[in-house]
């Protein structure tokens with residue numbers, strides 16, 4: 035009998051193509067070993083966020099069973115889960131987040147741990163609306179805000195938070211509202227862009243980058259993360275390397291090229307941060323939150339805030355100090371608390387974290 039020719043199954047390639055296929059860690063329940071391995075190497079598994087300074091926060095918040103709290107930034111829910119454990123089934127916690135996409139996933143994970151509506155509630159909200167929430171259900175015995183973006187948001191190329199992966203230049207924490215970073219870059223004028231880069235990220239090449247983007251955007255519109263990274267590369271292709279970098283590279287053309295690539299990467303990270311702060315109005319909403327925070331706290335209530343760059347920390351520090359001087363806070367952190375070296379080693383995303391706290395006066 036003639037053997038039938040079997041068609042070979044098409045080999046789709048060693049490397050998965052899509053983000054969801056690429057990282058097994060995105061399915062932590064199924065690939066527990068993979069997740070543990072990534073964490074042991076000091077990295078954050080894709081689709082997850084490792085909560086920062088949990089022990090320090092729990093110490094500052096001193097949560098007792100029966101109390102009522104608000105986690106202003108739910109994210110992956112690591113801090114929320116730790117705070118819920120402290121309540122020991124008594125009291126109530128509300129967690130808010132502006133990101134409807136990740137919140138839904140986190141809600142399912144927290145419910146799966148057995149926390150019902152009776153003890154834990156999710157609110158899709160901007161934390162600057164804390165006054166409305168406090169009027170409805172407050173005041174709170176403890177409040178946490180862990181600012182910025184989560185690892186899940188950064189790692190998802192569809193959200194456009196980083197130059198490291200190709201995707202639409204979006205950068206909105208809530209993709210259902212507001213304008214994208216690409217739209218902002220289409221219309222902004224050169225001097226406003228320069229100021230934005232300086233103010234939000236201390237970008238040393240703000241003038242060069244703003245000039246290049248505004249001059250070339252008609253010809254080469256910036257729509258994706260890659261477009262922006264390339265524009266920054268072009269803008270910095272001829273700037274003089276800082277002395278220290280130039281000295282390290284010496285006369286080697288290869289080393290000089292590597293040094294320039296490093297310079298471009300650092301500027302890109304800052305430019306993405308500056309745009310994210312701008313389109314999400316991060317300074318404005320943080321300022322508003324800090325102003326409204328004392329009224330949302332019960333007498334003796336505790337607040338803890340984690341910040342990730344100097345612009346945020348300055349706002350938190352000033353607000354705590356001003357309300358302390360007025361006697362509204364009985365006590366505040368005199369100095370920032372930093373993560374331990376061990377934590378930074380375990381979680382490279384913890385490096386720039388600063389924790390500040392305040393306790394509301396009893397009367």
Ligand SMILES: C[S@@+](CC[C@H](N)C(=O)[O-])C[C@H]1O[C@@H](n2cnc3c(N)ncnc32)[C@H](O)[C@@H]1O
Nearest residue numbers: 085107109110111112113131132133160161180
């Ligand atoms: C660093 S993550 C929080 C991580 C979280 N503590 C955990 O344990 O997984 C910051 C979160 O704050 C949210 N966020 C940022 N600004 C916000 C705002 N103005 N209102 C509400 N949520 C905000 C982001 O969407 C993100 O999910």
